[in-house]
Amino acid sequence: MTFKRLIFNFILFCLFAIALCGRVAPGEEQVLKPSGDRRSSPPGSNGKVFKRAAFTMGSLMEITAYGDDDKRVDNAISKAFSEVKRLDNLMSNYKQDSELSRINREAVKGPTSCDPELIYVIEQSLLYSQITGGAFDITVYPIVNIWGFFGNPNGDIIGDIPAEKGLKGLLSAVSYKNIIIEDKDSNGHGNRGIKTIFFKNPLTQIDLGGIGKGYAVDRVSDILKKEGISSALINFAGNIYAFGSPPRRDEWIVGVRDPKDSQNVIATFKIKDKGVATSGNYERFFVKDGKQYSHIIDPRTGRPVEGVLSVTIMADNAITADALSTGVFVLGPDDGLKLIERLDNVEGIIISEDKDSHIMINTSEGFKELFD
Numbered sequence: 001m002t003f004k005r006l007i008f009n010f011i012l013f014c015l016f017a018i019a020l021c022g023r024v025a026p027g028e029e030q031v032l033k034p035s036g037d038r039r040s041s042p043p044g045s046n047g048k049v050f051k052r053a054a055f056t057m058g059s060l061m062e063i064t065a066y067g068d069d070d071k072r073v074d075n076a077i078s079k080a081f082s083e084v085k086r087l088d089n090l091m092s093n094y095k096q097d098s099e100l101s102r103i104n105r106e107a108v109k110g111p112t113s114c115d116p117e118l119i120y121v122i123e124q125s126l127l128y129s130q131i132t133g134g135a136f137d138i139t140v141y142p143i144v145n146i147w148g149f150f151g152n153p154n155g156d157i158i159g160d161i162p163a164e165k166g167l168k169g170l171l172s173a174v175s176y177k178n179i180i181i182e183d184k185d186s187n188g189h190g191n192r193g194i195k196t197i198f199f200k201n202p203l204t205q206i207d208l209g210g211i212g213k214g215y216a217v218d219r220v221s222d223i224l225k226k227e228g229i230s231s232a233l234i235n236f237a238g239n240i241y242a243f244g245s246p247p248r249r250d251e252w253i254v255g256v257r258d259p260k261d262s263q264n265v266i267a268t269f270k271i272k273d274k275g276v277a278t279s280g281n282y283e284r285f286f287v288k289d290g291k292q293y294s295h296i297i298d299p300r301t302g303r304p305v306e307g308v309l310s311v312t313i314m315a316d317n318a319i320t321a322d323a324l325s326t327g328v329f330v331l332g333p334d335d336g337l338k339l340i341e342r343l344d345n346v347e348g349i350i351i352s353e354d355k356d357s358h359i360m361i362n363t364s365e366g367f368k369e370l371f372d
């Protein structure tokens with residue numbers, strides 16, 4: 001092992017150590033590591049490292065940023081965490097008073113005015129539904145719910161296999177085509193710029209679990225940049241955006257974890273100004289009669305996807321990586337890889353398992369060049 005690789009592995013270890021660190025109470029923030037030593041950095045670099053993490057939107061968000069001005073970086077990170085809190089109040093379907101929960105209650109009754117930012121995230125979701133041929137679909141809510149994947153208020157999943165009849169009865173509610181967004185103007189109500197949302201099927205509801213964290217990571221990186229940070233990596237439960245680079249390096253190094261072993265990394269690769277997201281069957285699941293049922297649903301069947309262990313997508317921003325990692329997970333190794341190769345500036349790794357438990361790793365051409 002070269003010295004360079006040793007150093008990179010140490011950085012990786014730090015990232016994983018942060019991800020695995022003790023639970024933080026919701027909304028509570030934890031300083032994970034004191035600042036580094038400015039004297040160890042060459043002049044001109046943004047020398048000190050700042051790491052902070054908070055449990056928010058049901059997951060751990062970790063921010064690693066470099067800078068010379070303690071106050072400025074600290075202030076920037078605080079603003080970033082406040083932003084995620086704001087977004088949780090917009091997009092959560094756990095909070096009954098969030099804008100999304102209100103829409104989920106009211107949009108079945110008729111066209112309902114909706115916060116423009118939530119409309120934006122929903123419109124982006126519809127775009128990824130089109131790109132993935134319906135594999136990514138935020139109307140999976142009723143199916144995610146009936147399998148028990150939302151979990152109890154503590155986040156524990158006590159899932160069960162739903163009755164066939166109940167499942168079939170929900171399938172017509174699951175289609176992104178059931179979401180109708182219109183300009184309020186077009187209804188003759190005035191209010192230029194305001195849009196309404198309407199669900200055509202009475203059982204349709206939206207779950208932004210497959211795209212919301214990616215969107216939040218993009219907003220957080222915007223805030224950090226606006227506050228003068230030139231080098232940072234945000235990791236929100238496997239949704240990453242990294243910009244700039246650590247001192248004396250040209251890129252950040254991130255790892256793809258072994259889906260069968262959380263302590264093992266199967267590959268490391270370089271990123272700069274890119275979003276990376278991993279969807280894994282190990283994230284939320286339950287086991288029934290020895291069989292594992294995982295949280296990513298095939299909208300066509302209403303059943304958890306089988307055979308795919310993880311999908312890692314790299315794209316120009318975190319929202320794209322997030323939506324596509326979920327969508328490609330549903331498409332599987334063949335169609336998934338075809339889609340990745342068709343899209344500009346998108347690379348991916350699909351790890352799957354056949355019936356004889358043979359592991360297959362499908363990697364897009366462009367990704368191979370980035371391996372460290």
Ligand code: AMP
Nearest residue numbers: 135136137138209210279295296297326
């Ligand atoms: P991710 O970890 O980004 O792949 O998101 C997975 C989450 O997205 C699940 O826990 C569900 O809340 C939701 N989800 C499940 N299946 C789909 C799907 N086919 N399209 C969009 N979201 C989904």
Ligand code: MG
Nearest residue numbers: 210322323326
């Ligand atoms: Mg996703």
